[in-house]
Amino acid sequence: MKRVSLFIPCLVDMVLPHIGESTVTLLRHLDCESTYHSEQTCCGLMSFNSGFRKEARRLARHFIRVFENDEWIVSPSGSCVNMVKNRYLELFEDDPVWFARAQGLAPRVYELSQFIVDHLGVEDLGGTRHAKVAYHESCSTLNALGVSAQPKALIRSVRGTELVELTGADICCGFGGTFANSFADVSTALVRQKAEYFLASGADLLVMCDPGCLLNIQGYLDRHHPGRRAVHLADYLAGSIGEKTQVAT
Amino acid sequence: MNITTERFKETARQELANAHTQKFLQILPLRLAARRDSAYQSFPDPEAAHRYGQTIRDEAIQRLPELLQIFETNAIANGARVFWAEDSRAANGYIAELAKREGVSYVTKGKSMVTEELGLNEALAQAGIETWETDLGEFITQLLQRPPFHISLDSGPKRSDEIDGPEELHIVILDNGRSAAYQDPKTREALRCIRCGACLNACPVYGKVGGYPYGWAYSGPMGQVLTPALQGLGNTGDLIRACTLCHRCKIICPAGIDHPSLLLYYRYKDVVGDRALGGNGAGWRERFVHTLLSVAGSDHRLWRLFAKVARLAANRFRSGDRIHSMPNGPQGWFSSRDLPALPAKTLRERWAQIDQKRN
Known part of the structure; x- marks a missing residue:
């Protein structure tokens, strides 16, 4: 049994904890034992993206201290994984000691679907779920991590699930963290476009690998198209293997 | 030209409400992306070609001071006159003086973003010299008195058999902030840009607001990395933040510019109030x-x-x-x-x- 360390994004911890539970469910299903360091806090993504590097470094050092002895670190968020895997190296470019520690950690950090498909070598979880779904390519997942085939393979492997084409699947949903608030007009135009393409695809559900996109797209759907659902890949797959995760509020 | 970079949000809002802009933007990026894809397919190994292009640009920029010297020497040896202009005033002054001295009453001009950067048309107009854009698209925007919406569309008519060679060739080498940008290895990366416009067509934000909000000669992601490097961060606070960090520009860039990383660098320099780049500091x-x-x-x-x-x-x-x-x-x-x-x-x-x- 493999021991996997859960890297839970703040957004999942505080707002969408069901994604974390589904992650544990999937890993358990794949014979992996999840460990959770309760000392973990925030990887520093928001501060780094806002230009607050000193503050981000403080968070990053904490993250590295908490996780650096783990063999496999898995997170259900492409953007948080990109932060730890790639951006930490920029953050510590003038600090050889912490740069080396960040560099040592980076190869052990995986986005969830990447871990399942590339590392465990599993493309079929053996689940069943009757639905027509579309897949949204979260930018960090697709463009920064190069992860796209993995989640789609996992979706296609679910019996009864049809993965339909989504126009503009790889166009940003307009989230971008604080961008969604400070450039609300542009952000809204982008999330509206994403919602329109989703509705036009004929899919029942829009699946994605990043909780940030999910918050944005679901937030827009709730306001303008009540009843239409976006769902995180972990939740979708956990639902397909019979362990229905309750969406807690 | 007028710099309106500080009004990014306001102009973006207007453009989002502009039906013409929105209709144009619905067609433009998709059509250009399709053209780009078919052009790339003409390479036996498109990714290798991409990497090769990046290497060429990287080397050219690293050797820029030396290459400029070689260029000047060769240009002079071939009978050209070379003028090094420190800024747009010096460049415009040289060109206007030259035109006056030669008794020129009108000039024809090819499409050039660097002359947009200079505001050359306005400078010549002030000197009483009429300018005619030879590029059809540029000619139309000239008549409309608007800055270009896109940097690389449309090409002008050419009849190579009609070209008779100039009597005098003057070359202006423009600095206008580039030496300062060159000093910092990070901002130096922005100088790799070849003005192809691929990043504009890939950018989701440009795809919604078009070229005007960027407020200077260079729009889209290339403008977001170039304008702060050349103008400093003073009026570009919104410009460097008008990005979701989706990374599409970085992936598509044939010159190998890492736009997201540069924008994050600018944000950092802005927050700490960096002196060299004129950062604003944070609230x-x-x-x-x-x-x-x-x-x-x-x-x-x-x-x-x-x-x-x-x-x-x-x-x-x-x-x-x-x-x-x-x-x-x-x-x-x-x-x-x-x-x-x-x-x-x-x-x-x-x-x-x-x-x-x-x-």
């Missing part, structure tokens, strides 16, 4: 938020407390399982989106229960 509110995050995030007990306070604060405004607005909350977000009410327990607080059940 107390933002400073407070990130200090709080970093202090609370360095100790999980404080973080737990922070989560509790955030939940209490946010859920005061819940209606059912949703939050539709918050009086002092993120108004931009709530202008078009809801938030879920925060769950009674964080994952951390549920862990003992999850652990027992699953493992």
